Amino acid sequence: MNLRTAKIISLSLTVLGVFVALQGASFSWFNNHQGYAPAQPINFSHRVHAGDNQIPCLYCHAAAATSKAAGVPAASICMNCHSQTRKDSPEVQKIARAVAENKPIEWVRIHDLPDHVAFNHSRHIAAEIKCQQCHGPVETMDRVAQFETLSMGMCINCHRTHRVVTLDAAGRPQVAQEATRARLLASTDCAVCHH
């Protein structure tokens, strides 16, 4: 195959690819996965747990309070309740089996930032940002879908609004008074997230 043929083939493939993609339901603009809602190995409903039963997000995603990662709970966490409730549900039995066999459940990742972004959950939790601000009304979703674009523009819009930092007499950093987000100290320095 000479170069010319290769070029023709590649060009036609490109056109074809774009066409197919436009037709497909899964098409989205590059790197925007808003609305992405894959099927999960366990038919878990956030609506039932976080909505109807009012379980706080941090009960299961406990790492979010102390770590950069929010973490998907270990199967053993589910069994804290399900060793008592709904033991007959086939979905719960899947979890029980995972714990018994010590075989982790492979969840499909929904919210994914590029590798060059260092996002820290704990900082945002401590600054009293609601989980829903980025993740949307998860407590109403049976199957979780990505709600926001999670693009840099989305992050920076918020950071821009809350960036004034002063020091008090004791040398502690203070933000210009904001009624609801008094402890937010958002920086817009690139290296805060990109390093």
Added chain:
Amino acid sequence: MSRKRYWKSLDEYRGDAALTEQARDEFPAPPESGVSRRTFIELAWLAAAAVTLQSCNAPEQKIIPYAKQPVELTPGVANWYATTCGGCSAACGALARVCDGRPVKLEGNPEHPLSRGGLCAAAHGELFNLYFAERLRQPLSHGMAAGWDELDVQITQQLAALRQSGGKVCLLTPFIINPTSNEVCDRFLRQIPGARRVVYEAASTAAIRVAHERTHLFAGKPLYHLHKAQLVVSFAADFLSTWGDPVPQMRGYSQARDLRGGRKEMLRHIQFESTLSLTGSNADRRVQIAPAEGFDALLYLAKLSATKNNSASPFAAFEPKHLNANTRQTVEKTAEELQQQRGQSLVVCGWNDADAQAVVNFINQTLGNYGHTIELNAVLANSSDQQMTDLVKEMNDGQVAALLIVGVNPVYSYHDNEALLRGLDKVPLKIALNPTLDETASLADYVCPTPHFLEAWGDATPARGIYSLTQPTIAPLFNTRPWQQSLLKWSGDARDYYEFLRAEWREKLFPQQTKYAKFDEFWDRSLHDGIFVVENSPEPTPAFNAAHLNGAVERLDARAAEAAGKLSLALYQKVSLRDGAHAANPWLQELPDPLTKITWDNYVNVAPKLAEKMRLVEGDVVRLSKGATAIELPVHIQPGQHEDCVSVALGYGRTKAGKAGSNIGANAYPFVTFTNGSFQYETSGVAIELTGTKIEFAKTQTHDSLEGRDLIKEQTLAAYRQAEQQEAHTGPAQSMWPGHEYAEHKWGMVIDLNACLGCSACLLSCQAENNVPVVGKDDVRRRREMHWIRLDRYYEGAPDDPRVAFQLLTCIQCDNASCESVCPVLATVHSGDGLNMQVYNRCVGTRYCANNCALKVRRFNWFNYAHDDVLANLALNPDVTVRSRGVMEKCSFCIQRIEEARIRARNENRPIREGEIQTACQQSCPAGAISFGNLLDAGSRVAQLKRDRRNYVILEELNLQPALSYLTKVRNDEEA
């Protein structure tokens, strides 16, 4: 301060025009390739089309949480475990940072009483060794994969048969400072009649112990308290690099020379040597001696010390015959100085010769240094090089029925390789307990792979009363088993090594303390701290016994006479590969030698005068020979080398050291001689001849010349004491920049050039922390090395005997940054706390910033460097982006550590504490040369050092306003 002319290479010293021309360009001309611009663009379109098709759907990714949540683990939060470095027998205290179950960084344990937070380059490289894909993955029986049970049955049977027949069993180990391992060996040997242990050290220092056995009737290993010394005199001992326990010695040395905080006294260091060593390059007074002068200088010093202290000595009749007038005078002056510092001086000697070491002991004894600057420690099992030589002889006589080799590689490093191989052939049962299939293990009948120290339990006692623990930080990656457990098993003890270790500690160490009533509490505390120090452990004070010096003078004198007038060869170790055990590690292979700046090679160091005489030029391959032993190596012209002496690094020329380490350089071990009961690393009567071929070294310096600028500042101690304040600054008062305002922090770094010893540990620490790739020999030649830290080495004075200065250079984070103003895409911008941020995802690779950087500290990713080894990728720091092709990068002052501390502090609603952030280079610097902190806080250490009168900034005339500044180097010598 006087201005001196520093130079980096001999070409620059001579003013080579081609070099100056070449040095103008930051990037060398691109190498020729067969692809034209047109073809390139056409291919690029193809790639673009493929990418477009792929990008329509995001690949599905999985999140796999634990099935059962471990208690101490939070995803995304690193755990730290105290452990002990297993890189060499110094056993420094280490902390392992474990992210999501995998160790990603080693740091020094600040609570360790000897290493005190320091860690050397080789220790940082151990992280790579953990994830080294070519480690053995399962036991081997006669070259075939086997199971442990099968192996145990076969070996136990054969050992039982030997017990019956009375065949000789020999256990070959390295020098062991691990009490429990030692106990395991003893138990193993006890149950086989006639079995014995032989200790083998490739780069041996056994003569020191043998000499103490003679002079103090005590098989001890000395521990040097350099921090208590006022004067140290070294005879070719490279104690700041590889000799002895380097990290504790570097710590003590720099502590004794620390002038920060207004101190005006510092340790003085005199070094007598023929080759230029890293230690010699740091000396206040380096005395270049001919190889023949060495023993005479030592003996003469002993004689003078004895005379001055009116002690009877066997040296009374000694008259130095080989000393030249200059050396003689210096020795006399040194003796005078030593006399004034009785009890606070130290004499050390790097020659592995029991006679020379005994003379050193005599001098130290006469000066009253024992009990002050030298502490004698009993060793667990003493050894001499004689034992190894005897073993080889016995093997050749067919007397050894079984040989168990634990963690040593004599087939590579034993000097008389042929005799050893012949001997091994006659040993019916050979069992190797090594981590890789190295030269020795590949000849064994059974190979029992051992885990890396980060996967295993263990302990060590580096000095009297100090015990440290090694704990696993990850489950064993492969089907390995600690060698101790194998030996236990073969001695009929089915216990796990962990259980055995605990039992030993319960029995032997737990009773030595009163703080904890329960053993579990004591164990947990020791494991947490990594260290257990016995209170009030008595220091042995053996009496000196001069009688055994008889004959030493004559023997040393005879050897001096033998060396006179001949070309000598000195074998040395590099800070990277040491004795060759680390050769498989590409991080260490690519670590530039601190003095020669050469990577990926060993070479013959030749004095400029000798090179001139023999018409040798840099890179000429020569044949170095003595008798039938010969190797071919390129020549490096080394300023400071004595013309009667050439030197070659050990540790190269491995044949089974994996992808990176095999067949690099040549093996110089065959030149080791067994003389006077010890392995000796100096030999005379070598010859050099040209082979006619020439190679190009992969050097990281001499790429860019100094252009006569005043980058290093140096002064004498006397001048420093007189000066009352900082030298007047010459920088321009006006600036075209508006300046920056900082609200809370302005990060700054101060490097004390007086403390920096050039050991290069910071380079490796940075490499591990910041996911810096290895580029390989060819790309280093093309000036494409990626190290974020450059350790510049400058010579000053005549090439025959120059003085050396090191300067650690990295991004200095200018306020008036030349890089920031030229980036067309704002990929390098200034942060609110004074950093020059490099934003990888914005960078399009114009390289304008690197061209405009005054210090040439930026590194460009010419390729997507190898990250295809899944196992090696486990060593990557998850908090630092892995950069891709076409992106510029540079030192970030460890921004990930700053951010981590900032988030922690803000979550706790408090300011960042002083000392809370330590950069990777700073944390484990054995010399404590680097300080980092907030310049806006007037009380911070870094702000105080910024006001120190020795403080200066580099290229001040450019008004860069850098955040990194230096403290001048001070030499404790009357001559500037």
